[in-house]
Amino acid sequence: MSDTTLAATRGNPALDLLRRYGIWVIALVVMLVLPKIFTSGAALTTMCLMGIMIVFSLAYNMLLGQTGMLSFGHAVYYGLGGFLAVHAMNVIAAGKLPIPLPVVPLVGGLMGLTFGFIFGAVSTRRAGTVFAMISLGLGELIASLSLILRGFFGGEEGITANRTKMLTLWGVRFGPQIEVYYLIASWCFVCMIAMYAFTRTPLGRMCNAVRDNPERAEFVGYSTQMVRFITFCISGFFAGIAGGLAAINFELMNAVNISGAQSGSVLLMAYIGGIGHFMGPVLGAVLVVLLQVFLSDITGAWMLYFGLIFIMMVMFAPGGMAGLIMLHLPLWQRGTLLQVVPAYGVMLVPALMGVAGAVALIETAHHQLVKTATEGPAMTLFGIAYTSNSMLPWIVALVLIGGGLWLGRLWGPRMAGAYSDAAHGKDLGKEVSK
Amino acid sequence: MLELVIFSTLNGVLYGMLLFLLASGLTLIFSMMGVLNFAHASFYMLGAYFGFQISQWLDFWVALFVAPVCVGLVGAAVERWGLRTVHKWGHVPELLFTFGLAFVIEEMVQMIWGKLPVDYRVPKLLDFPAFELFGTTYPAFRMFMLLISVAIFLVLLLVLTRSRIGLIIQAALTHPNMVAMLGHNVPKVFMMVFGFGSGLAGLAGVIAGPALVTQPSMAHVLGPILFVVVVFGGLGSLSGAFIASLMIGLIQTFAIAINYSIGDLLTSVGMARPVQGMLSDLWQVTVAQVGPVVPYLMLVLILIFRPTGLMGTRES
Numbered sequence: 014m015s016d017t018t019l020a021a022t023r024g025n026p027a028l029d030l031l032r033r034y035g036i037w038v039i040a041l042v043v044m045l046v047l048p049k050i051f052t053s054g055a056a057l058t059t060m061c062l063m064g065i066m067i068v069f070s071l072a073y074n075m076l077l078g079q080t081g082m083l084s085f086g087h088a089v090y091y092g093l094g095g096f097l098a099v100h101a102m103n104v105i106a107a108g109k110l111p112i113p114l115p116v117v118p119l120v121g122g123l124m125g126l127t128f129g130f131i132f133g134a135v136s137t138r139r140a141g142t143v144f145a146m147i148s149l150g151l152g153e154l155i156a157s158l159s160l161i162l163r164g165f166f167g168g169e170e171g172i173t174a175n176r177t178k179m180l181t182l183w184g185v186r187f188g189p190q191i192e193v194y195y196l197i198a199s200w201c202f203v204c205m206i207a208m209y210a211f212t213r214t215p216l217g218r219m220c221n222a223v224r225d226n227p228e229r230a231e232f233v234g235y236s237t238q239m240v241r242f243i244t245f246c247i248s249g250f251f252a253g254i255a256g257g258l259a260a261i262n263f264e265l266m267n268a269v270n271i272s273g274a275q276s277g278s279v280l281l282m283a284y285i286g287g288i289g290h291f292m293g294p295v296l297g298a299v300l301v302v303l304l305q306v307f308l309s310d311i312t313g314a315w316m317l318y319f320g321l322i323f324i325m326m327v328m329f330a331p332g333g334m335a336g337l338i339m340l341h342l343p344l345w346q347r348g349t350l351l352q353v354v355p356a357y358g359v360m361l362v363p364a365l366m367g368v369a370g371a372v373a374l375i376e377t378a379h380h381q382l383v384k385t386a387t388e389g390p391a392m393t394l395f396g397i398a399y400t401s402n403s404m405l406p407w408i409v410a411l412v413l414i415g416g417g418l419w420l421g422r423l424w425g426p427r428m429a430g431a432y433s434d435a436a437h438g439k440d441l442g443k444e445v446s447k
Numbered sequence: 448m449l450e451l452v453i454f455s456t457l458n459g460v461l462y463g464m465l466l467f468l469l470a471s472g473l474t475l476i477f478s479m480m481g482v483l484n485f486a487h488a489s490f491y492m493l494g495a496y497f498g499f500q501i502s503q504w505l506d507f508w509v510a511l512f513v514a515p516v517c518v519g520l521v522g523a524a525v526e527r528w529g530l531r532t533v534h535k536w537g538h539v540p541e542l543l544f545t546f547g548l549a550f551v552i553e554e555m556v557q558m559i560w561g562k563l564p565v566d567y568r569v570p571k572l573l574d575f576p577a578f579e580l581f582g583t584t585y586p587a588f589r590m591f592m593l594l595i596s597v598a599i600f601l602v603l604l605l606v607l608t609r610s611r612i613g614l615i616i617q618a619a620l621t622h623p624n625m626v627a628m629l630g631h632n633v634p635k636v637f638m639m640v641f642g643f644g645s646g647l648a649g650l651a652g653v654i655a656g657p658a659l660v661t662q663p664s665m666a667h668v669l670g671p672i673l674f675v676v677v678v679f680g681g682l683g684s685l686s687g688a689f690i691a692s693l694m695i696g697l698i699q700t701f702a703i704a705i706n707y708s709i710g711d712l713l714t715s716v717g718m719a720r721p722v723q724g725m726l727s728d729l730w731q732v733t734v735a736q737v738g739p740v741v742p743y744l745m746l747v748l749i750l751i752f753r754p755t756g757l758m759g760t761r762e763s
C-alpha cells in the first residue's frame with residue numbers, strides 16, 4: 014500500500030523525502046513548540062512524564078507488539094536503570110567527575126541492558142505463557158528484593174539525588190524544569206527514531222516473524238530464541254534509559270518504580286494505545302499520562318475509570334487507539350471518510366448516553382459511599398445539583414446506561430454497514446455486511 | 448523447638464489448604480479455557496467482603512453458604528458477558544481482560560468498603576481456643592478452616608473422579624472439540640466451571656477473612672502466589688496444585704519462624720561478615736525476611752528447568 018503511494022511520487026524526490034520523514038519533522042516541531050504553548054508548571058511536569066513514558070512504553074512494545082512476548086515485569090529494567098542512574102548522579106556529584114547530566118540516562122540504559130542480558134538469557138528460552146510467567150516471577154522477585162536490600166534501593170523512602178550538582182556545560186545547570194524538559198524531549202526523540210529504525214532492520218522483521226509464526230521462522234533458519242533474546246536485551250536497554258530519565262526528572266527513585274504496579278501500567282499504556290502499530294504506545298503513553306493527571310484532579314474514582322476504559326478497549330477495540338485510526342486509513346485513501354460521518358454521528362447519541370449514565374452512576378456512588386459521611390449528600394455533576402441519597406439520580410443514570418446499550422445494539426449494525434460501504438464500495442459492502 | 452515445629456506445621460498446612468481452594472479453581476479454569484485468570488484472587492477478596500457484609504446483616508453461618516454462591520454468580524456473569532466476548536480475539540486479550548477486571552474489582556471494593564481493613568470477626572460460636580500445647584493456645588476457628596478446606600478437597604476429588612459431571616469436565620480439559628461433538632454444550636460447561644471456581648475462591652475468602660485481614664490489598668498480595676502454586680504444580684494438574692500449595696504454605700510459614708541470616712552463618716563458621724558497601728544488606732537479611740521472595744524464586748527456577756511444572760504435561 015505504502016509502496017504504491019511511494020511509487021506514484023517517485024518522480025519528485027522532495028515530496029518523497031517529505032512523505033518519508035515528514036512525520037518525524039512534525040514530531041520534532043511539536044516537541045519543541047509544546048512548552049511555548051503550555052507554559053504552566055503543571056503542564057511542563059506532565060509533558061516531562063509523557064516523554065519518559067513514551068520511551069518506556071515503546072520499549073515495552075518491542076516485546077509485546079513486535080515480538081509477541083507478554084511481559085509482566087518490565088518495570089524491573091526501568092527501575093534498575095533508574096536506581097543506577099540515581100546512584101551514578103550521586104557518585105558523579107560526590108567525586109566531581111567530568112560527566113555531564115545528559116549522559117546519565119545512558120548509565121540507566123546500560124544497567125537495563127545488563128539485566129536484560131542476565132534475565133533474558135533465562136526467560137526468553139520459551140515464548141507464550143511460560144515467558145509471561147517467568148517475567149511475572151522475576152518482576153515480583155526484584156520488587157520484593159527492593160524492600161529487603163535497603164542499601165541499594167533505599168527502602169520505602171527511596172534514594173534521592175541532586176541533578177544540579179553535576180558538571181555544567183554551556184551554562185545549562187538543569188535546575189529549571191524547562192531545561193529538563195528539553196533534555197527528556199531530545200532523549201525521547203532519539204530513542205523513538207532508534208526504536209523505529211529497529212523495526213525496519215532485518216532483525217526487527219524477524220521479530221514479527223517470530224511473533225506470527227515461530228515454526229516457519231525456525232525453518233527459514235533463524236533461532237527464535239536468539240531473536241527473542243536480542244530483542245529482550247534491546248528492550249531492556251531502552252526501558253533503562255526511560256528509568257534514567259525518570260531519575261533525572263524526579264531526582265528520586267523508590268520501590269514503587271520497580272513494583273508490579275509500574276509493570277502493569279506500562280502494559281496498560283501500550284495496549285490502550287495499540288500494540289499493533291509503532292505509534293500506538295506513543296498515543297497510549299500520552300493519553301494515560303493525561304488521564305492520570307487530569308482525571309485524578311476531577312474525580313476521586315479515577316482509577317476505576319482507568320480500569321473500565323482498559324476493559325472496554327480489550328473487549329471492543331483490541332487494536333487500541335492506533336488500531337481504530339488505522340481502520341480508517343483506507344477510507345481516507347479512498348476519499349470516502351466523509352461518508353461514514355452521518356452514521357457515526359448517529360452512534361454518538363447512544364455512546365454519549367451510555368458514558369453520561371456510567372459517569373453519573375460512578376460519581377453518585379462514589380459520593381454516596383466515600384464523601385457523604387464527611388460532606389453530606391449534596392453534590393453537583395454536569396452543572397446539576399442534587400443529593401446522592403435520593404432515588405432519582407440513580408434511576409436516571411441506570412436508564413441512560415440501559416437506553417445507550419439498547420440504542421447501540423439497535424444502530425450498531427447500521428454503523429458497521431456504513432463503514433464497510435465506505436471501505437469496500439457500495440456493492441461489495443452489501444456482500445460483506447450480509 | 449518442638450512447639451515451633453508443631454504450630455508452624457499446623458499453620459503451614461492450613462495456609463496451604465487455603466491456597467489449594469483457590470488454586471484448584473484457577474488450574475481447572477486454566478486447563479479448560481486456556482485463560483490464566485488474573486482476577487481469581489479478586490474473587491477470593493469478594494468472598495471475604497461478601498461474607499463480612501452478610502454476617503453484618505444476618506449471620507456468619509448464612510454468609511458461609513450465601514456468599515460463595517453470590518461470588519460464583521458474579522464469576523459466571525463475568526464469563527458469560529466478558530470473557531466470551533473477548534475469546535474471539537485470542538488468549539492475550541483474554542488474559543488482559545482478567546487483568547483489567549482485577550484492577551476494577553479492587554477499585555470498587557475500595558469505593559464500597561473503604562481502604563482500611565474491615566472488622567470481620569470470628570463467629571462467637573467458634574471464638575475459643577481449640578487446644579493448648581506448651582502454654583500456647585490454638586484458635587478453634589483455624590481448626591474449622593482446616594476442616595472446611597479438607598472437606599472441600601475431598602468433595603472435589605470425588606466429584607471430579609467419580610461423577611458424570613467430573614467425567615465431562617475431565618474430557619473437556621483435554622478434548623474440548625470431541626466433547627462438543629458428543630452434544631455437550633461446551634461454552635455452558637466453561638461458564639459453570641468458571642462460576643464454580645470463582646465460588647470456591649469466594650468460599651476461601653469467607654473463611655479466611657476473619658483469620659487473616661480483610662482489606663482491599665488482599666487480592667494482589669495473594670494473586671502472584673496463586674500463579675506460583677498453579678505453575679509450580681504444573682498447569683492443569685490438580686494433584687500438582689495440591690502438592691505445590693502445601694509446599695508453599697509450609698515454606699512460607701516456616702521461613703517466618705527462622706531468624707538467621709547468611710551473615711550469622713558466616714560468623715558461626717569463623718568468617719568475618721562484610722559490613723561495607725551498597726549490597727551489604729545481603730548478609731544481614733534473615734530467612735524470615737526472605738520468606739516472601741522464596742515462592743517467586745521457586746517459580747522462576749521451575750520454569751527454567753522444568754517448564755511443565757511438577758506434575759504438568761504441557762507448557763501452555
